[in-house]
Amino acid sequence: MSATIIDGKAAAAALRERIRLQTEGFVARAGRKPGLAVVLVGEDPASSVYVRSKGKATIAAGMASFEHKLPIDVSQDELIALVDSLNADEAVDGILVQLPLPKHIDEQAVTTRIDPDKDVDGFHPVNAGRLATGLNGFVPCTPYGCIMLLKEQLGDLTGLDAVVIGRSNIVGKPMAQLLLKESCTVTVAHSRTRDLASVVHRADIVVAAVGVPHMVKGEWIKPGATVIDVGINRTEDGLVGDVDFAGAASVAGAITPVPGGVGPMTIAVLLRNTLISAHRRAGVAYDKDAL
Numbered sequence: 178m179s180a181t182i183i184d185g186k187a188a189a190a191a192l193r194e195r196i197r198l199q200t201e202g203f204v205a206r207a208g209r210k211p212g213l214a215v216v217l218v219g220e221d222p223a224s225s226v227y228v229r230s231k232g233k234a235t236i237a238a239g240m241a242s243f244e245h246k247l248p249i250d251v252s253q254d255e256l257i258a259l260v261d262s263l264n265a266d267e268a269v270d271g272i273l274v275q276l277p278l279p280k281h282i283d284e285q286a287v288t289t290r291i292d293p294d295k296d297v298d299g300f301h302p303v304n305a306g307r308l309a310t311g312l313n314g315f316v317p318c319t320p321y322g323c324i325m326l327l328k329e330q331l332g333d334l335t336g337l338d339a340v341v342i343g344r345s346n347i348v349g350k351p352m353a354q355l356l357l358k359e360s361c362t363v364t365v366a367h368s369r370t371r372d373l374a375s376v377v378h379r380a381d382i383v384v385a386a387v388g389v390p391h392m393v394k395g396e397w398i399k400p401g402a403t404v405i406d407v408g409i410n411r412t413e414d415g416l417v418g419d420v421d422f423a424g425a426a427s428v429a430g431a432i433t434p435v436p437g438g439v440g441p442m443t444i445a446v447l448l449r450n451t452l453i454s455a456h457r458r459a460g461v462a463y464d465k466d467a468l
């Protein structure tokens with residue numbers, strides 16, 4: 178093993194501390210806490226764990242957490258009515274509806290109902306469009322967390338060859354947009370890509386966001402490359418990523434572990450987006466460089 182292990186847990190803790198400090202300043206000036214509303218439909222254990230750790234982190238940062246738990250058989254109309262009430266609630270700066278939703282609910286109908294200026298997940302098409310055109314909006318938390326880890330590890334990313342494996346609207350596509358914004362040369366691979374091994378072998382930066390345990394092999398990695406493993410797969414061997422960690426760590430320059438890599442950054446960036454939303458909505462300036 179030769180690669181540096183990128184400590185996402187430590188980076189996330191440091192970011193959360195910087196957020197906590199700016200939250201104090203916001204409360205002093207605005208006279209209220211930033212507020213994050215999280216909506217969970219049903220009782221999926223993995224989703225419940227995520228929502229719980231998010232709620233704890235929100236409160237630890239000095240923000241208000243509003244949790245709404247709805248039964249698995251809630252109607253789409255009822256869920257949309259809740260989103261409407263959160264859109265109208267002045268105490269709510271950020272709204273997150275935990276995905277996936279049950280099959281009888283149209284995720285797009287719900288996601289697009291959220292006020293884009295409270296869409297701290299960055300999933301609304303208005304925010305996807307803002308990201309694609311260089312306007313200020315909300316950037317999806319997981320890809321932004323990956324960029325923060327990459328910049329901390331590598332500094333300036335200009336000119337680097339980046340390969341993103343996965344083209345979902347919530348990870349792969351926004352990840353590619355953000356790497357492009359950092360002036361990387363970006364390739365987006367997916368299930369129809371031919372000879373993925375040789376595509377990956379060109380890359381200085383590999384971001385795996387697939388959902389297939391251990392799919393990316395060590396031999397695919399260019400020696401010294403930086404590997405960001407977004408995958409969260411629950412297997413008999415516990416939580417594993419999309420990258421064969423042991424194989425990749427023997428050739429990569431640096432690599433994120435699972436757990437303890439990208440996952441903790443996702444939650445920290447969610448708080449960052451909520452803090453930014455609170456400042457924007459209150460018309461108060463914030464220190465972007467400290468976030």
Ligand SMILES: NC(=O)C1=CN([C@@H]2O[C@H](COP(=O)(O)OP(=O)(O)OC[C@H]3O[C@@H](n4cnc5c(N)ncnc54)[C@H](OP(=O)(O)O)[C@@H]3O)[C@@H](O)[C@H]2O)C=CC1
Binds near residue numbers: 319
């Ligand atoms: N750490 C975190 O905070 C988060 C982790 N995740 C994890 O990241 C992973 C990806 O999530 P998400 O983007 O939502 O997943 P999706 O299922 O929406 O997308 C998966 C992508 O991977 C591609 N793909 C599937 N199989 C292959 C293959 N054999 N070779 C190449 N590409 C393939 C698909 O291609 P195609 O488009 O052609 O079907 C698709 O674009 C999951 O493990 C998820 O749990 C997700 C969000 C947050």
Ligand SMILES: Nc1nc(=O)c2c([nH]1)NC[C@@H]1CN(c3ccc(C(=O)N[C@@H](CCC(=O)O)C(=O)O)cc3)C=[N+]21
Binds near residue numbers: 274276416436440441
């Ligand atoms: N509207 C919405 N927004 C999301 O951001 C969203 C979502 N829905 N649905 C599910 C995915 C997944 N996701 C994770 C966040 C943190 C960890 C995380 O903290 N993982 C820890 C381990 C946690 C554990 O042990 O289970 C780690 O990787 O170290 C993982 C996954 C956010 N998602």
Ligand SMILES: [Mg+2]
Binds near residue numbers: 278279280
């Ligand atoms: Mg559905």
